[in-house]
Amino acid sequence: MERDLSQRGAFTFIDLFAGIGGLRLGFEAIGGRCVFTSEWNKFSRETYRANFEDDHPIDGDITKISATDIPAHDVLLAGFPCQPFSIAGVSKKNSLGRSHGFLDETQGTLFFDVVRILSHHRPKAFLLENVKNLLSHDKGNTMRVILHALDELGYAVDHRVIDARAWVPQHRERIFIAGFRRDLPTSFTLNDIRIPDASPRLSSILHPEDGSERPEPPFTEGAKGKVSSRYTLTPRLWEYLQNYAAKHKAAGNGFGFGLFGPDGVARTLSARYYKDGSEILIAQPGGIPRRLTPRECARLMGFDRLGSNRPWTIPVSDTQAYRQFGNAVAAPVAISIAEAMAPWITNKVSLLAGAHRVA
Missing domain, CATH: 3.90.120.10 (DNA Methylase, subunit A, domain 2)
Structure with missing residues (x-):
């Protein structure tokens, strides 16, 4: 993915559970500057370092990082771990007699690290990504807890399952959850994203x-x-x-x-x-x-x-x-979402905002 960093700095963002930076590519493409990165896997950190030039280190275990040690930012990005909420992960944990989702003692509570950082820094917006099965996990209770927590923090939240098929030759359905602080009124929805007409092979x-x-x-x-x-x-x-x-x-x-x-x-x-x-x-x-x-x-x-x-x-x-x-986020999908969120993040909303809304 070609990256033009000439406009970096229009806003700041942090990259949690960063993987190799799929979400980051989207928000760099619209002029954002990453000020904090967290990823626990050492091999993913190696790839991340090889592809991004940063003036900050890549931190590891987010559960051991105080919110006060994270810089202020305009946008929080988080591809929080999929396994506790995935069909495969749930099936495996059931077969082993282990808990999953929010009951999982190791990964299931990592969503709450997102919550504590949002609560402390109150960024303008956030974008979260997870597997499609998050919607149905625990008969929908997991998703209800997530949406309730974000609502309690004062964010207007929207979510949508998006198939990367329109951008890349792969069926890849993932759920994206986006939110803006309610004191910054917006009319953004994830239906605002532009979906290409192309059908790549x-x-x-x-x-x-x-x-x-x-x-x-x-x-x-x-x-x-x-x-x-x-x-x-x-x-x-x-x-x-x-x-x-x-x-x-x-x-x-x-x-x-x-x-x-x-x-x-x-x-x-x-x-x-x-x-x-x-x-x-x-x-x-x-x-x-x-x-x-x-x-x-x-x-x-x-x-x-x-x-x-x-x-x-x-x-x-x-x-x-x-x-x-x-495990990554399809980069072109992240870019399209970021482009739709950009006018509200940078306060450059025009009459054209939402003109490309899709059903």
Whole structure:
């Protein structure tokens, strides 16, 4: 993702549970300056540092950071941890007889660190992101608690599930929760975001393998930039995935691998992609399919694009890169939301504000 920082400083924001900076890209794109970052995962911090120039360190465990040690800011961003509220996370914790959601002793209460920082600093606005299942977790009680807490803090709140499909060739539904302080009247809603008419396909993110792209070891190699053979599944793994899919199909289940060509639209890239890549396999005519490369994952999440003059830096192993992109916010979605919030954040609302509202 190309980043023009020439207008940085129009407002300030903080980046909590930052991951590799998907939300940050959105608010930098509209002129914001990040003044505080918190991310506990050391590998994500490594990628974050490699891609953003900051005059502040990346702090770790937010539960150990006092709100008084966080700089004043105009906007709070937080992709608070997904696992306690995700279908997979809840299923796993139930099977282990462990609590989840707000009852989880480690991650479930991290939302309240967002609340305590909002309560202390009272920023103009916030944007939170989580998995779609947050809406239905605990029969809707979790979401009701979240919305009630934000309402009690004096924020007018809106939420919407947004599929990144309109921006990138991937079905990726996430819930975004945005709020503005009530003493700063706005008419903002998440329906104000501009949704592109384009329908991108995987061809827009795949290595062309025709010599038009410079080779990038270890992802691609040779004069034509062919994808390295390391990303092709082993015959044994490919046989296993086919047998597994056939077994579940016979049982009437929908489980199985996802096989796509350049005209396809991928399933959701997940943090488990490093295990076998089964949710998004790329067909190779006459051969065994392959995984996406980390560079293709960067493009699939909108952190990068084919032919970029400033590609996203990937300083970590493939395993860590897959985890990071699978947990990330699709950057173009964050940019579109930030653009819709911008007039209210900077107090530059015009008669055109809301003119691009969508149903």
